[in-house]
Amino acid sequence: xxxxxxxxxxxxxxxxxxxxxxxxxxxxxxxxxxxxxxxxxxxxxxxxxxxxxxxxxxxxxxxxxxxxxxxxxxxxxxxxxxxxxxxxxxxxxxxxxxxxxxxxxxxxxxxxxxxxxxxxxxxxxxxxxxxxxxxxxxxxxxxxxxxxxxxxxxxxxxxxxxxxxxxxxxxxxxxxxxxxxxxxxxxxxxxxxxxxxxxxxxxxxxxxxxxxxxxxxxxxxxxxxxxxxxxxxxxxxxxxxxxxxxxxxxxxxxxxxxxxxxxxxxxxxxxxxxxxxxxxxxxxxxxxxxxxxxxxxxxxxxxxxxxxxxxxxxxxxxxxxxx
Amino acid sequence: xxxxxxxxxxxxxxxxxxxxxxxxxxxxxxxxxxxxxxxxxxxxxxxxxxxxxxxxxxxxxxxxxxxxxxxxxxxxxxxxxxxxxxxxxxxxxxxxxxxxxxxxxxxxxxxxxxxxxxxxxxxxxxxxxxxxxxxxxxxxxxxxxxxxxxxxxxxxxxxxxxxxxxxxxxxxxxxxxxxxxxxxxxxxxxxxxxxxxxxxxxxxxxxxxxxxxxxxxxxxxxxxxxxxxxxxxxxx
Numbered sequence: 001x002x003x004x005x006x007x008x009x010x011x012x013x014x015x016x017x018x019x020x021x022x023x024x025x026x027x028x029x030x031x032x033x034x035x036x037x038x039x040x041x042x043x044x045x046x047x048x049x050x051x052x053x054x055x056x057x058x059x060x061x062x063x064x065x066x067x068x069x070x071x072x073x074x075x076x077x078x079x080x081x082x083x084x085x086x087x088x089x090x091x092x093x094x095x096x097x098x099x100x101x102x103x104x105x106x107x108x109x110x111x112x113x114x115x116x117x118x119x120x121x122x123x124x125x126x127x128x129x130x131x132x133x134x135x136x137x138x139x140x141x142x143x144x145x146x147x148x149x150x151x152x153x154x155x156x157x158x159x160x161x162x163x164x165x166x167x168x169x170x171x172x173x174x175x176x177x178x179x180x181x182x183x184x185x186x187x188x189x190x191x192x193x194x195x196x197x198x199x200x201x202x203x204x205x206x207x208x209x210x211x212x213x214x215x216x217x218x219x220x221x222x223x224x225x226x227x228x229x230x231x232x233x234x235x236x237x238x239x240x241x242x243x244x245x246x247x248x249x250x251x252x253x254x255x256x257x258x259x260x261x262x263x264x265x266x267x268x269x270x271x272x273x274x275x276x277x278x279x280x281x282x283x284x285x286x287x288x289x290x291x292x293x294x295x296x297x298x299x300x301x302x303x304x305x306x307x308x309x310x311x312x313x314x315x316x317x318x319x320x321x322x323x
Numbered sequence: 324x325x326x327x328x329x330x331x332x333x334x335x336x337x338x339x340x341x342x343x344x345x346x347x348x349x350x351x352x353x354x355x356x357x358x359x360x361x362x363x364x365x366x367x368x369x370x371x372x373x374x375x376x377x378x379x380x381x382x383x384x385x386x387x388x389x390x391x392x393x394x395x396x397x398x399x400x401x402x403x404x405x406x407x408x409x410x411x412x413x414x415x416x417x418x419x420x421x422x423x424x425x426x427x428x429x430x431x432x433x434x435x436x437x438x439x440x441x442x443x444x445x446x447x448x449x450x451x452x453x454x455x456x457x458x459x460x461x462x463x464x465x466x467x468x469x470x471x472x473x474x475x476x477x478x479x480x481x482x483x484x485x486x487x488x489x490x491x492x493x494x495x496x497x498x499x500x501x502x503x504x505x506x507x508x509x510x511x512x513x514x515x516x517x518x519x520x521x522x523x524x525x526x527x528x529x530x531x532x533x534x535x536x537x538x539x540x541x542x543x544x545x546x547x548x549x550x551x552x553x554x555x556x557x558x559x
Contacts, residue, residue: 091515146361
């Protein structure tokens, strides 16, 4: 169920945007009862939020954002939550769904540091409550030439960046993910953990960039990057860092994990571009993973179909060089 | 070993070698190939081609351990041919699924009475395949391995062996080592940096090659007069 955006409702539920699924279900026939019960639910939500999210997928209340909703058929949740590149939980795409239950997503703190007015340590729940959540249905294109269409819940990263108050000298933002051998026993050797990704600040301020807390109407499953991640739909999926613990503002292009390990395969920009091949395969097509048994092969679009929103960020740049 | 037992064992060997293929068909029928079936099929057929190739290479070192299992040699060709079978499925997966060839749409078109779609799709993806062949070393080394297996499969019937002569046949069929090495390199070159999935098959291949080296060294020591002049590197 989707609660549409309305000023009064948004303020009523602000303290309990996360509500346990079972509690919520019993109320969803009767919206008025839900509204009066919201205060009581708040307590339950806080109690439930102490448990690992895997045991309690919690409904996230969000308003639909039609201007950010692609018409393509959606990927079923069962596929989007079992086919993940999250190397911290194993290098096979089926492994994160099996292994990520060891991740503790509450309590979760996020650091903001580097070139900001004041370094901050924030609780993820307060970040999630900072702005009303929107549901946006984005295309998601993996560098491995497969793609999905996924409804995400979050708000524009730009709003959070404004809250962080970066200094005028900040030109880039780096996302650092959790790397904890205790919670990630499969953490493979040979990589410079923690996972690091980054954007030029003007890219990060583009309204398409989504600070994300949920998918398919519920909190993010651990394997999809709980409890907080970014979604950058015009870039290859690996740019969209998962399980973020730090936002670092800097004046230099930050080192990013894949770019460092194989610069010819994973550029810093990594905008979806059908004319620039990966060294090992063409990027002209993608296998669209939807509800069909066998994915169709479809043509890949420049900037993953988001050219009108983001192409201007790269005016004057040679995108074959800055792949 | 009595003829009947060999026959029964051969039947069993056929069934065992076909079991992975049957499993793949079963998973396809039951919509159980995972979110990205192309990825699943690519890896499944590639893995089994490698496993069976290694199994065929393991037969000679194994039978040297004891004369009681010398009969194993009768299964080597069978296992080798199945390795070629899975390698060919792997190649077909690349051409008709991985390259961007939209097989589901082509099948729908055929059912709707438009078989021309087979070629239309081919024209669409051919540039991609040509590009792969020219540019990508993991594709090149994979094709190289498959071409060797093709040559060995074509020359595997006894008639052809007799026609080209045992010595020549043996020389040709030693290329199987090259095919196995190329297949393992193909695996390493396709995984992402830092991924170590191919290490198990690499160790297996290294052990099999080491067993052969050890055997030929021991043999040379036993027959010091023959050293080097006649190169007694028999693989049988």
